[in-house]
Every structure is written in structure tokens, then in C-alpha cells.
Amino acid sequence: MHHEEVFTDRNVSESSAYYYVDIENYPTTGWDKFKQVVKRTFSGELFVGLWVVLREMIKFDIHTVQYPLEKLPIGPRYRAVHKLLRLWESGYERCIGCGLCEKICISDCIRMDTRIDENSRKEVTEYSINLGRCIFCGYCAEVCPELAIVHGQRYENASEQRAHFVIKDDMLTPLDMLKAGEQAEYPGFGAIIPGSDASVKKTPLAY
């Protein structure tokens, strides 16, 4: 009996599609058990499987996802390796160095250094996230007032060296990518909710 689970309706009711699986009774006597073993051993099920594999192989119509060359799309709220975004117009880093992500980080894996630059502005000189310690809770993205740090979609964390887990340049959108318009505006965790433009109020100033 074939059945597709309907995820939209998880209510258990009379009319719902739950059904009992048809399972034979277990053998009780020694003779019955012996008969079951013989039946299972000499049935041709093994060859059924082998035949399916062989058939699919010579058809050359493969449905397997060719990971790592090919990846399945993941949900926008998935919290993978962080990204640091740039401002669209100027190309400056969005990060203002407020340090809130550093403060809120519960696994204490974010560190940053700031300084006062030539224009008397606060500049972030160093920014690192120790991904070996990060628990991907998403607090940093949520607390960021500038949408500067977000969780991206890159979920592979394997590397030969621990130092690779902390590089700012890997997280920051490269300038050429920005110019090519390839910086993805992030719809996921910590981003402003859709339609928030409507809730923006004007500052009540007289001029």
C-alpha cells in the first residue's frame, strides 16, 4: 500500500491516513523458525537487487546528487558559515565595529580589533570567528545593527588547519563580486523581516 505523508496536516484524526503495517506473526516453534530461515536464504531477493543496480547502470540516467560538485539547495534560515557584507554603494564594510556580536557570542569565539582611522571613523582592523568553537546559534547575526554579519549557505567546515577557520577575508564579500552584483542580500536569520519598510517612522523634526 503506497502512501505519501501530507506534511501540512499533522493532526491525528479518524480520517487521517495512519494505517497498520502488515506484519506476520513471529514463528514460535523450532520447526517454524527453521522453515523461515530456509525460505529467506534460498529466495532470489539478492538477485532482484543486483538486477536493479545493473539495469540502472546501463541506462545512464542517474539521479544521485553529484556532491561535492553539486549541492542541494538549503533553506534560507539555515545557519552555516558567516559572511561579512559590504555596502552596495560605497563598497565599505558594513561592520561599524560596535562589538555587539563579540559581546553576545555565547561560545566566545568572535574577536575583533578596531582603531580610529584617518577620517576619525571607527575602523575594524581585525575580525575573526573561531569556527572550531562556533555553535552557529545565530546570535551574532541577530544582534548586528547593520546587517553586516549574516549566516551564509556554506556548510562545509573541513580544513587541514584550524587557522583556516578564522579568516576574515573568506567571510567578507570580495570587491569584484560586489561590483558584479553578486553579493546576495540575505533573507535569512537576523535579516529584517519582509515588509519592514512599512513600519519605519520618520524622525519628527521640524525642518
Add this chain to the structure above:
Amino acid sequence: MINFTINGQNVTALKGESILQAARKAGFYIPTMCYLEKTTPCASCRLCVVETDKTDGFILSCQTPPTEGLSVTIDSDRLKAERTNIMRLYDVNHPLECGVCDKSGACDLQNKTLEFGISAQHFSAKDQHRKIEHWGLINYDPSLCILCEKCVHVCNEIIGDDAIELQFGGYKSSVIPKNSDTLDCTFCGECIAVCPVGALVSSQFQYSANAWELSKIPATCVHCSAGCSLMYEVRHTSNSLGAKDKIYRVTNDFEHTTLCGAGRFGFDFSSEGSKDGEEFAKAIDAIKNADAIRFSSLITNEEAMILQTLKEKLGFKLYNEEARAYQNFMNAFGSISGKIGFGGSLDAIKQSDGIIVLGGRVSSDNPAVRYAMTTAARHNGAKVVYMHPMEDELLQNVVTQFVKYEVGTEEGVIAMLAKTLLETADLSEESRAYFDGLDEGYLCAESNVGDEEYARIAKTFARAKRKTLVIGSDVLTHKRSANIARLCAMIETYSEFAVVVVPTSVNTVGVSLICDLDTDNGGERVVGYNASGTYTIGSLGGVNLGLAPLNSQEGTFVSLNYQVLPTNVAVSYEGYTLNDLASSLGVVAENTIDYTAKLPKEKGFNGSVFDELGNFYSALGEDQRGYLLENRDVRADGKLEEIDDLPEFNGTVVYRCNPVNQFNGYTAQAQQLEKEAVLSGSAQFAAAAKISDGDKIRLEFPQSTQERIFKLDPVLKGTIALVPAYDVGFGGLNEQYRFEKVKIMRVGSES
């Protein structure tokens, strides 16, 4: 005692206390934005308004004393509405840059805005362009300024620089340098400390770290003998593994304490160390075979104790001329007063209404004394008599009478001063005869201080109630210091004056109490600990074996208040400590602080263990730092000696005096402090020495020569030039008499 009620509860206030102070003591909360415990009320924020049954409308609790039976309400709905409105006004056009503001959340305005729930701007005003000012170590952003006037009040009332003022202009008001285009002050940085928002910030610290990342380490300032309380704020330097901690800034409990520029900006004297076993062995050998150890007073009590114990075990001599001078002075002092220490303190100076300062340039020697004098002058209207061969520009605002005496004649001046102040005292016949027998004509003529000046002093102090005599460090190294000490002790014992003797270094007092010091006769093999020697150890530049500097050490100091003050390790030090050396020499202790409990009880130490010592001020301002030494009795068998012939200093005389904010080899390393190590003199001096501004000159002291640039200082007067000592050798200041006759020659190719 005044009894009144707050919100119906009975509260008592002392005479002179305001409603706010009484309320805080009783545990009531009244919000304030501009209130500072140590200054007079600024009364600019009006948040502290309260209602009473005897007044119409609101009154300011910060500046109103309660009356008997008054009934005060501090949290009615009307008051809440008033306060909320005030906070709304504070927030008008306040830049929404809290994310990048250097205050990083440690902000009174932010706290109060959240407390009163101000979430939107209901008032409007035209925004205006305001330029950020860069005043050297201080940056000022007028658009962040809320005009609370705390900075102006501390600068004027506590520090005495009077360098900033409020430019009134309604919404355009801002803080500006007083009578100057740019800030011209001693850069104590106290305005930065009291600023409740990020308007006044340290330019070097700005944007380098957030407040919450810094661990605060309570410690004691090591630069002068005041032993001010401070916090080293420490953080990692980089993201890499094993990165060293660094001191990012120094802060203080500004409600109750004050720091000078050296304390606040001169913190980066920590050094890197490593354990070099070979050099260590050499140091052990050097100490074993030493005739003497010469050390400076940049040392903790515990280390001094180690040296003393080593001396007893190995039999070498201990040299520290500067502390020995103080020791001799205080022994002579005690031989009249019958006490180990003197009766005054910094607090006594603050509460005085009459102060005499003699024989020291306190504004650069010990800023804490200067601040205490300023406080007394501003808060109690204290009369301040300053007696010194050189006028001091920085004391101009507080000094009511300047008495100039000739260099070297301190003994005569003090004798005459004692005679003046003890005119009506109940003296023994012998002492009375001594004072009557003084050769007034000779003393006045030689010291160049006339009768009328003493008469004016007598008149000024006849009405004063709490009087203090501050003795500077000039007289400690005077040839006749013992007799000067006895005369000072006479003044303390037989008049209402409390005496404060200003020692030079952070632990001069501690060393003088703990160590048996020998006269410095040199020797073939002298180990120098932060001092010159044939083999040197310590934390200042160029020593053979590096030891932990004072901000990497735990231990205690004795301040000029005779208070034992603990200090802690701000940044760790990988190398050796003196305790390691001593342990290898058979004077074994696990930690240096094991000696804290063993400090000599007969000198007044109470045997407390280091870890029991507090290092903070309570919320109400009670001093919980360390403990006060017991002022033990000693035998009072001293006799006044006849006044010796007063010496004459003719020709070119220089005065060993460091510039403001410079004290020792540590401050000389501090990157933020100005290091102008020049000979500075007046035009008169330049004419007498036949040199002009910018000349490279050679100074020939009896023992040594120095080459320096001469700088004409228009502020100075008279024929004495100032020569710094902090940058020479190990930076000791007070090893000999501070005035010296020198030969000055021009070096260079101009002639």
C-alpha cells in the same frame, strides 16, 4: 543631626549634607546626570528634583540641605513626568551612533534613556554641524556633549588648571578651552573620566577597545608618593593564540578619587621578560659577592623586606639615598613629636582652611597634594601660602601669598616660620628661649624674607581653624634636614598645624620604615636594583637581569598618608622576580606577597595577609584600601640645634625638577606622556648664563655632566632654571639637595 523624612521614612542627615547625600546614605535612589560627589553641585541636569511639604514646586536635592522635620517626596508621578521630560530633552538630536561611540555602553545617558523608556524623539531642533576637536590626548565631540559641566567643575575645583569652560549659547553651547584656542593644561584627563557620555575621550584609547572586553585590575599608581587608586584595564592584544595581554587604559573611581596625567596616561611601562638561567646565575653571584645593593624606591614593601632579610643574611649594605634622607628626616621629626609619622594627610589638606607649602614644587612633585590644595582653596576658601625660591605658575590660582626665599636658606625660613606660628604656643622655657634667641636680622636678611611677610602669615592663620603645613622634598636632602625636621615637629606638636612631609617616590615611606639603610659610600661591587651599580637588575632600561616592573607585581606600598596600599598584577611577566633571586640565596618564600604579613609590626604594620587587603572605595566613598599604619610612639628626646650659617648659592643655579606628569624611569617610557627633557629657564637666567633659546648646552654638576637643549620658558621668573631628572640614568630625583650650582657651557658649532 537633622531628622527629616523621605517618602515617609525617617532619615537623618549630618550638618552640611544635602538631601541627595542623606537619601543615598539611607539607600534611596534619586537619579542624577551631573552630580559628582567630590565637587560642588553642578546643578545643571535638574534630574534630582524632589518635592517637599515646605516648598512650592520642585527643589534640587543635590544642593539643598534638609531642615528639621522636612517631609520629602522623591518619586511622585509629577516628578517622574518632569524627569522623563528632561531625559527627552537630553536625547534631542543626540547622534544615534551608540554602536561606534567610544563609551561602548558604559554611558550614563544610555542608561537613563533606557531607564525612563525614551523610545522616540518628541521635540525637535535644527541639527547643526559641530566639529570634533582634537586637543592632544583628549578628543572632544560637541554633538555628543550633554553640557552637564562635570568636566568644568573638576578642572576648576579639584585640579586647578581651570582650562575649560562652558560657552553659553543655548542649544549651541559647548565646552571650550578657557582663554586659549586649544587646550593648554596639565592633561590629567580627569575630564575624560567624569564625562558621562562619549564627548570627552582619550584620543589614544578611542576605538581601540570596548568597555566590556577590558578586565579591570585594581591597583595603586606607582609614580609619586600619593599612591592614588587606579584601575588598569587590560585586554588581549590580538586574535592569535597566546597573544599577550596589554593595558589599554587606566581609569579611576572618579566620584571619590582623582588621578593626574601620569597615572592616567603613563601606564605602558610593562616589559617583556624571559627566564634566562645563565644571567640569573650571574645575578645570584653578583648579589652573593656584593658589598652593597643600591635600590630605588620604585619597589614594593615586600621587596624591601626581601632586601632587608638578604642584608641580615648576607651582610651587604643597603643604599637608597633618597629614602635614607626621608628616614633621617622622620627620625629627627619623631625625636620631637614622639610619633613615627606626621599628623597630616591628603584628606587633612583637603579639609584645611589654611595651608603653608614650603620647600617643594608640589605641582610636579606630587599632583595629589596640589589637587588637595585646590580642593581646599575652592571648597573651604583656604588661604594658601607658598614658600619657595621659585614661583609656580600652576599654583597661581590657589596661592594667596607667595614667599620667595633664597636657595639653601630653608633652615632659617622654617625657624622664623616656627617662631611666628608658635608665638602664643605653650612652649617650655628652653624652647621659648631658643626662639627668642634667634638672630632675626641675620635670618631675614640672608633668606630675603622680611618681617612683614611673617607678620602677614601670622595674621592670615590667626583665624584659620584647620591648618596644614606641607613640607616638600627639597628639605629632605638639605644639609641641615635634621634640624629642619625638628623645627617642623615643633610646629606640629605645639600648634594646631598638621604636618605633611611629601616623600619623593611611591614607596619612599615604606622603604624608610622597613630597611636599615647605609650611607652610600659606593663600593667595588654594588648591585643596583633599578639604580646604578656594577651589576644591575630591575625593570628599567639597560639592566643586566630584567625583573618584573611594578605593574606586573603584587605587593603593597606605603603612601604619604601612611596607608598600606595593595597593588595587583595587570600584565603577567614571564621573567624572574626579586623573590626568585632571594629564594635561590636561601631567603625562601613561595610568593613575594608572603612577606606582607611579616612587615615589621614595631613600625606600625598590622600583620595583615595580602589577600585580606581591600582595594576599592565603597559606593558612599569610604576608603577601603589596605590599612592605615599605626602611628607608634617613639622616644621624644630631640633637641633643637642652633641655626647654622645659611649657605649662599650664587651664579647659575639649577633646580632638579621634573616636568608635570614626569616622575621616573617608568613615566619616561610612557608613550603618551610628553617627554621634553630640556633645561628650561627664564629670560633672566638665559642672560645670566649667556645662552639663548634652543642652544645645546653642557651642564657641569659637581659629580657629573649632562648635555641638554636650553628652552626659554616665558612663564618662569628669576634666576633658577629647571633641570629634569627622570630621563637620566635610573631617573632618581631626590638623592641630593635639589638646587645645585652648575657650570653651563654652550656646545655646538655656532661660535
